[in-house]
Amino acid sequence: MAFGNIINGFQQPYPQPDPWQQNRQPVNMPLPSVNQNRTFQIPCRSISNPDEIMPNEVPMDGRIALFMARDNSCIIAKQWNQNGLIDTVKYVPNLPTEPTVDSVPFDQQILERLDRLDQMLTSLMSPIETAQNGGVSE
């Protein structure tokens, strides 16, 4: 068993039956599958600058590593690809844009526009009225 562990480089995920104790164990005991109860941890840490990510922080076992910017501006995902290079994907938050609220209410805008029209009409009518008044007075 120890030789198998050395060759595989990893500990067995489930206990191997001891050959000396084999007679005491049920024969038809099903072996648990390899992936059973296997936790999948994703390495993750916060960064202040993407340049501070070192290549050895990306695991070479196929997992993806996540690096979150401290200012919440982005999340960078890194993973080794099959060519021996590190693929980088940058996720940027898509924040909803708030609708712009006019500082001046719509009613107020209408009233101001009516006032401007009123002033313009007054300025246009005043010479005519003056002329008419002058004509009447003569």
Add this chain to the structure above:
Amino acid sequence: MNLDTSQLMQFAATMLERNPNIANNPQAQAMLNVLRTGDAQRGQQIATNICQSMGVTPQQAVQEAASYFKL
């Protein structure tokens, strides 16, 4: 019993294939494929890319590997 290089590589590939941590690793699968096919050019390309990604020269990588395995 003397094994030639191809038999040793097949033996290593078979041993690695049986490791579930490698069987589920796409990067390791690419390297296993190199072992199976004996595509030295592809293996060298992957090794060069890894060295480039890690920021070391191939000579430094070989030196570190030899030191790690006490060769």
